[in-house]
Amino acid sequence: MRTLFIAIALFTTTACLGQYLDPAGLGLRLLEELAVTEAEKAAKKTSNKYLLLAPTTAAEGFSRTKLNKRNQINYLKYRGMCNRYFNPLKKRACTNKFNFLKEAHTQVLTLVNKNTINQINQGVKELIGEKYIRITNIIQKELQEMKNESEKSYIQYILNK
Secondary structure, rough: OOHHHHHHHHHHHHHHHHHOOOOHHHHHHHHHHHHHHHHHHHHHHHHHHHHHHHHHHHHHHHOOOOOOOOOOOOOHHHHHHHHHHOOOOHHHHHHHHHHHHHOOOOHHHHHHHOOOOOOHHHHHHHHHHHHHHHHHHHHHHHHHHHHHHHHHHHHHHHHHH
């Protein structure tokens, strides 16, 4: 009788509380908890290392030369160069090329100054700055060549008179 009573009590206990007794799940939860604590320790360690490097990173950022995105080409220097041509076709071609180069530089400048929604890495910013400087130098070189050619054409016209 006693055994039957113990068996019935054990059966009802397991039937009622069986859904709460999950030894395999308990083991997995314990392993998960250990993994989470290890991940938290690693995250704290990494953040502490980043905090130690923050002053160095800030000093490095301040020591870099900032890209001056202002208009670096003095267009006043090249403004009257197309007036030296006496041939109206050459004068119009020179004016069109000058206006094209000026507008191209303005477009590149607006793209460089455009604020983005997403953060850009410092290396990518430096690459964009290098491309901008390279394009600006090409435009300035073209303008200087146009100015030299117009001066040469003007001098030849004066000498031929």
